[in-house]
Amino acid sequence: MNIYINDLSKYYKNKKALDHITLHLSSGIYGLIGPNGAGKTTFLSILCGLIKNDSGTIEIDEVKFLSDDFYHVFGYVPQSPALYVDLTCNEFLEYICALKSIDKNQIDHTLKLVNLYDQKYIKIKKLSGGMKQRLSIAQAIINDPQILLLDEPTTGLDPIERLRLKNLLRNLSKNKIIIISTHIIQDMDHLAKSLIFFKNGQLLDFKSPQELILSLKQFFYETIVSKNDLQKYIETYHVSSIVPINDDYKIKFFSHKDELFPHCKEINLEDIYLYYYGDVYDKR
Numbered sequence: 436m437n438i439y440i441n442d443l444s445k446y447y448k449n450k451k452a453l454d455h456i457t458l459h460l461s462s463g464i465y466g467l468i469g470p471n472g473a474g475k476t477t478f479l480s481i482l483c484g485l486i487k488n489d490s491g492t493i494e495i496d497e498v499k500f501l502s503d504d505f506y507h508v509f510g511y512v513p514q515s516p517a518l519y520v521d522l523t524c525n526e527f528l529e530y531i532c533a534l535k536s537i538d539k540n541q542i543d544h545t546l547k548l549v550n551l552y553d554q555k556y557i558k559i560k561k562l563s564g565g566m567k568q569r570l571s572i573a574q575a576i577i578n579d580p581q582i583l584l585l586d587e588p589t590t591g592l593d594p595i596e597r598l599r600l601k602n603l604l605r606n607l608s609k610n611k612i613i614i615i616s617t618h619i620i621q622d623m624d625h626l627a628k629s630l631i632f633f634k635n636g637q638l639l640d641f642k643s644p645q646e647l648i649l650s651l652k653q654f655f656y657e658t659i660v661s662k663n664d665l666q667k668y669i670e671t672y673h674v675s676s677i678v679p680i681n682d683d684y685k686i687k688f689f690s691h692k693d694e695l696f697p698h699c700k701e702i703n704l705e706d707i708y709l710y711y712y713g714d715v716y717d718k719r
């Protein structure tokens with residue numbers, strides 16, 4: 436399965452929400468990264484046919500985009516779960532099976548996958564936020580879609596629920612294209628094969644986490660500063676981490692100049708998020 440997105444743009448009146456996005460996606464998990472307003476939801480909404488793009492094309496190599504066949508290979512987890520809270524989990528999934536024209540015998544298997552089998556006959560309004568999120572994922576995966584889109588699925592989940600969700604997505608990802616939008620970049624660590632960075636509707640970068648770290652490490656430096664000097668460094672450099680060490684601080688920062696400080700031994704995805712969405716990117 437491949438998705439070819441070519442020169443995709445979208446306006447809301449005069450506001451450009453997506454600006455000439457071109458991407459080729461094959462099987463695997465993609466993290467769609469960006470701060471609020473970057474265009475993530477707009478992009479996913481176009482991919483699932485909820486809204487229309489103004490220009491550009493989307494092609495999928497096995498089905499025609501937005502045809503009936505497309506909806507059989509596709510699942511969507513919206514930003515806010517759209518659930519009927521007076522139904523039980525079982526009743527809700529029976530309704531989804533009817534909508535998707537699939538056999539109800541998929542329900543038990545799906546509830547087990549999302550770890551909600553014990554809640555099968557519980558009303559949705561009695562579920563915790565994390566359980567509701569998993570039920571929302573259940574409705575999206577019940578037809579075993581080859582394309583799965585999730586809009587900020589980790590928002591509001593505690594660390595254990597986030598870990599559960601990551602494991603579930605990892606287990607589901609074989610032969611599927613999974614796109615997960617998030618501004619919590621750490622959630623993509625050891626999960627996404629590639630990260631797609633959006634800012635103001637534009638594509639900033641599209642690389643694997645390893646490639647990103649390799650290409651950006653050269654801009655990161657580290658040094659130890661005294662408590663008195665810390666504020667001066669924060670004002671002068673783009674500091675991405677501060678770790679107290681006895682009475683001093685170990686700071687990590689990025690700069691596009693050749694600095695006299697040692698380069699960082701390691702940088703992580705959080706450093707990369709700050710690199711792209713801190714003000715340094717606009718100042719380059």
Ligand SMILES: Nc1ncnc2c1ncn2[C@@H]1O[C@H](COP(=O)(O)OP(=O)(O)OP(=O)(O)O)[C@@H](O)[C@H]1O
Nearest residue numbers: 447450451452469470471472473474475476477478
């Ligand atoms: N229905 C709409 N009408 C007008 N402008 C909109 C509409 N939906 C989104 N926008 C604007 O388009 C831009 C992209 O919004 P979008 O919701 O796609 O971003 P996002 O990255 O998903 O943000 P968030 O992380 O806050 O969900 C923003 O500037 C937003 O204000």
